[in-house]
Amino acid sequence: MKTIVLGPPGTGKTWTLLNKVEEYLKNTDPDKVGYFAFTKKAANEAKGRAMDKFNLSEDDLPYFRTLHSLAFRRLGINKNNVMQSRHYEDLGRQINVPLDYNDYDDEETGLFTTKSDYLRIINLAKLRNTTLDRQFNLQEHNQDVEYDKLVIIANELENYKKEYNLIDFNDMILEFTKSDAAIPKFEVVFVDEAQDLSLMQWDMTKAIWNKTTDSFIAGDDDQAIFRWAGADVDSFITQTGKLLPLIQSRRIPKKVHDVAMKIIERVSNRIPKNWLPRTVEGSLTMHNTFEDVDMSSGEWMILARTRYMLEALEETLRTKGFYYENRFQKSYEKDIQEAAVDWEHLRKGQLLHYKQIEKISKYMGPAHWEKIKLKGMTKDSFHGIDKLTKDFGLKINTEWFNAFDDCTTERKEYIRAMRRNGEVLNKDPRIHLSTIHSVKGGERQNIALLTDLSHNTQKSYEKNPDDENRLFYVGATRTKENLHIIEPKQYNKGFII
Secondary structure, three states, rough: OOEEEEEOOOOOHHHHHHHHHHHHHHHOOHHHEEEEEEHHHHHHHHHHHHHHOOOOOOOHOOOOOOHHHHHHHHHHHOOEEOHHHHHHHHHHHHHHOOOOOEEEEOOOEEEOOOOOOOHHHHHHHOOOOHHHHHHOOOOOOOOOOHHHHHHHHHHHHHHHHHOOOEEEEHHHHHHHHHHHHHHHOOOEEEEOOOOOOOHHHHHHHHHHHOOEEEEEEEOHHHOOOHHHHHHHHHHHOOOOOEEOOEEEOOOOOHHHHHHHHHHOOOOOOOOOOOOOOOOOOOOOEEEHHHHOHHHEEEEEEEEEEOOHHHHHHHHHHHOOOOOOOOOOOEEOOHHHHHHHHHHHHHHOOEEEHHHHHHHOOOOOOOOOOOOHHHHHOOOEEOOOOHHHHHHHOEEEOOHHHOOOOOHHHHHHHHHHHHHHHHHOOOOOOOOOEEEEEHHHHOOEEEEEEEOOOOHHHHHHHHHHHHHHHHHHHHOOOOOEEEEEOOOOOHHEEEEEO
């Protein structure tokens, strides 16, 4: 029997699935339970919960993984036989066509990512079970892509894989689906974020279901934002089975719920659903510019349609002295903050360990410290400022920002600004920058949502408004309290809420 868990934002789709996992594990052998998620991170979280609850080891749960990982394991593929970045680059050199490719990332998005329109078209044609010419005719690429060249690259790619006995991730899915021996027999299978599956992955899932007693799929067609990467939301919408709708959001306040529903009701092809917000009112604030948003306190997430829009905001955040993270990169090096704190402790009479002293010296030039003398320092020793001055070449006793010659003035001013603001620099940043695509599943107390569109996304919006409506619906529903919407710089080049 198939059960469809239909869950709007914050209603607990994954939580519901994991509770069902616990129910089955009480009376089912762990290796007869399959749990498949869109990303490795999500699969590992489910595995960790089951391990803790039932005192199981990782080996006891061999089928808590991504679909690609399942195919890899069951087909017995050697990692050396999987296409990697270097192989695409090598092929590109051979045929004199740049073929950029980022290694398959199933931690964050589970997507094949490339700057090459040619590789992207080839990949999408496979994911969508369609031909090259049909995918090409969809015009989801730059106009300078040549069809004849596309066909040549596709043929050369297949020849290259045969010559070097290589396989890509799509090949894995296809081979698994065709191999009856590779498909395990489960008592129950769980599939999370099912709205993000491609047609190829749906075929794989159906092949698994054919040998399974019970199955649960969880998803929300309103949050299907990966069509550009091959996801087929129509396959989710048309699924039949026992419907288990989740209607109470534990995240979304009333005012955000109202605006979110206005956005999603513009989508033409969706499953109508009524769901309830929290009793908290929350707030919705419109801003003319990003600079108008007060981020001096609280946990924040700044969301935009594209990465370059986020990068344009970093100067403003640094000027204001805010500590932030963009694409998992913190806005300053942790080492320099620790060195600054340790230096001030040293000046106040505290003894420091060799490692702390070494870190401080890294930022001091020869005018302040004869670093060569540090070589005479034992690795497990502690020293005060007097001894460092007398025996190890220290020449200065002043504030860190005057002592750290090997730190740029800009960086020093930024750290001083953050410390004046009271930013807690020894913890994760309270402000996180992300594209809307990368944040799905995340949440924050405060969301600042940019509504500007790039030239390409503007064209996509005009051609397929459902995609952009779903995307900004996802962005708006990441907040637990306050939604701040930054209006587009140009009305006709933005998403209008």
